[in-house]
Amino acid sequence: MEADNSNISKAEEFKRSANEAFNAHRFTQAIELYTQAIELNDKNAVYYANRAFAHLRLEEYGSAIQDATRAIEVDPKYSKGYYRRGAAHLAMGKFKEALKDFQQVKKMCPNDTDASKKLKECEKAVMKLKFEEAIAVPEHQRRPIADSIDFHSIDVEPQYSGARIDGDVVTLDFVKKMMDDFKNQKCLHKRYAFQIVLQTREMLKALPSLVDINVPDGKHFTVCGDVHGQYYDLLNIFELNGLPSEENPYLFNGDFVDRGSFSVEVILTLFAFKCMCPSGMYLARGNHESKNMNKIYGFEGEVRSKLNETFVELFSEVFCCLPLAHLINEKIFIVHGGLFSVDGVKLSDIRAIDRFCEPPEEGLMCELLWSDPQPLPGRGPSKRGVGLSFGADVTKRFLQDNNLDLVVRSHEVKDEGYEIDHDGKLITVFSAPNYCDQMGNKGAFIKFEAPALKPNIVTFSAVPHPDVKPMAYANNFLRLFS
CATH class of the missing domain: 3.60.21.10 (Metallo-dependent phosphatases)
Structure with missing residues (x-):
């Protein structure tokens, strides 16, 4: 039990250092420190979501999706997991997947104005995509502009x-x-x-x-x-x-x-x-x-x-x-x-x-x-x-x-x-x-x-x-x- 408590408090120290590195825009270092926190305590969804955020900053969207998904698996009620995954999907142009994640955030945090704003933008992007797909001329019929x-x-x-x-x-x-x-x-x-x-x-x-x-x-x-x-x-x-x-x-x-x-x-x-x-x-x-x-x-x-x-x-x-x-x-x-x-x-x-x-x-x-x-x-x-x-x-x-x-x-x-x-x-x-x-x-x-x-x-x-x-x-x- 003491060993467990010791690991949890060490993990929190790594998280604090990682947050400092993140705020100083040292994202690679932040990822390493969040990883050390996870190695000591892999049951904390925050560590995964924070590491996902650092991956987002480095444009490592595949890794961000993996970490955000892991955060959701560890704690299905943790809205930031869906939020981070939605952001990564958006950055990759996967609007439909992003929409599902932001709908989930809205369901979990109905009064969060920020989440509402992002959901609205996501809905607009999906509507625009559907419209463009509907009016698109097939490739073989297209004449170069x-x-x-x-x-x-x-x-x-x-x-x-x-x-x-x-x-x-x-x-x-x-x-x-x-x-x-x-x-x-x-x-x-x-x-x-x-x-x-x-x-x-x-x-x-x-x-x-x-x-x-x-x-x-x-x-x-x-x-x-x-x-x-x-x-x-x-x-x-x-x-x-x-x-x-x-x-x-x-x-x-x-x-x-x-x-x-x-x-x-x-x-x-x-x-x-x-x-x-x-x-x-x-x-x-x-x-x-x-x-x-x-x-x-x-x-x-x-x-x-x-x-x-x-x-x-x-x-x-x-x-x-x-x-x-x-x-x-x-x-x-x-x-x-x-x-x-x-x-x-x-x-x-x-x-x-x-x-x-x-x-x-x-x-x-x-x-x-x-x-x-x-x-x-x-x-x-x-x-x-x-x-x-x-x-x-x-x-x-x-x-x-x-x-x-x-x-x-x-x-x-x-x-x-x-x-x-x-x-x-x-x-x-x-x-x-x-x-x-x-x-x-x-x-x-x-x-x-x-x-x-x-x-x-x-x-x-x-x-x-x-x-x-x-x-x-x-x-x-x-x-x-x-």
């Missing part, structure tokens, strides 16, 4: 003083003026925005799903991770490392948009560089270059606000043209998420993926965009609820099977902007410092110089930006949880 746009016919008003494209060629002078206008929170004329996005679409459509990049001896190549709409940090990367050009080429490895509230500025800048110098700017698809994510995490709302409805559909079409992976000098494999649920995947299998669609919920394309490394060998369930976790042995076998040296991926915020795992054979790079204005992390990019291709990692801190909060354009219900 890009085919119906003639940007040449759009007049530019005489009073427009922003950046202009003269004819069909995007020049460096235009891109610099546009970037400067964006820096001063001015808009680009829709005519030129259409021109950039349509020209980029044509270029991306012509590329394979796995793009080969050749870096000649003595030349260098820079790989950046997630930027997530943090435009002013993107400008800082170019300040630190030079503008993209044939002599100074970049790969941006997915998740250009969402969360940060300057996603339109980021995507138009990256696309403009692609138009100006195709071999100076490579772009890979991330899990956030998808309709489902853009609906929830702000890009769709931002595009509507800064451009118009036509652009929402157009960006969706262009995102479906983005390549899924890149290969430097046949030695370094670069992908947004990670590796696969089966062994024996060859580069030829990746080249053969028909990528011109919204990402599926399973299979090679899904795993390339969503998977994460894990410290343990083998494979495990994804902490995100999509894709999987893979160990060092999986990385090693993939590299051996394809005669490669290194995997570079992004997809996860890291305190130092990068992390080296799997016996040095896998590097995560993340280029959005102080992610969402609250994580306190550094950003990083990697420079490779041929022929050695040794990774030279450069880290940097966040720079100030205008007072527009992250998620400013996100779905209303998601802002309720931010």
Whole structure:
């Protein structure tokens, strides 16, 4: 009995320390401390619900759902278990499952105004989803919206003083003026925005799903991770490392948009560089270059606000043209998420993926965009609820099977902007410092110089930006949880 009481009081100490870590935004540490509390007392639903909340903050929605479900199993009357699980379902776009959880919260806490507000938003989201499903045109009958746009016919008003494209060629002078206008929170004329996005679409459509990049001896190549709409940090990367050009080429490895509230500025800048110098700017698809994510995490709302409805559909079409992976000098494999649920995947299998669609919920394309490394060998369930976790042995076998040296991926915020795992054979790079204005992390990019291709990692801190909060354009219900 005394031992039991001692464990319970130690567990409470761990919980208090975990709460402090959580309040200081040290979410990984908070998870470790809640785990220690659970190991001493696994009959306390609060520990699971709190750990679920920390997982939510780290976007580990699969783990959050598991913990919230465990909290409900331990104490079916604990409303926060349903509340946390509903929040995780919402974040994954699983509105119907979220609705069930918030209905349960409302039943248990009928006078909770916060729960009522979230239930109402959830009901609205489900109604909207049903309506969209009802009016949706079948895929095979859909004509690309890009085919119906003639940007040449759009007049530019005489009073427009922003950046202009003269004819069909995007020049460096235009891109610099546009970037400067964006820096001063001015808009680009829709005519030129259409021109950039349509020209980029044509270029991306012509590329394979796995793009080969050749870096000649003595030349260098820079790989950046997630930027997530943090435009002013993107400008800082170019300040630190030079503008993209044939002599100074970049790969941006997915998740250009969402969360940060300057996603339109980021995507138009990256696309403009692609138009100006195709071999100076490579772009890979991330899990956030998808309709489902853009609906929830702000890009769709931002595009509507800064451009118009036509652009929402157009960006969706262009995102479906983005390549899924890149290969430097046949030695370094670069992908947004990670590796696969089966062994024996060859580069030829990746080249053969028909990528011109919204990402599926399973299979090679899904795993390339969503998977994460894990410290343990083998494979495990994804902490995100999509894709999987893979160990060092999986990385090693993939590299051996394809005669490669290194995997570079992004997809996860890291305190130092990068992390080296799997016996040095896998590097995560993340280029959005102080992610969402609250994580306190550094950003990083990697420079490779041929022929050695040794990774030279450069880290940097966040720079100030205008007072527009992250998620400013996100779905209303998601802002309720931010």
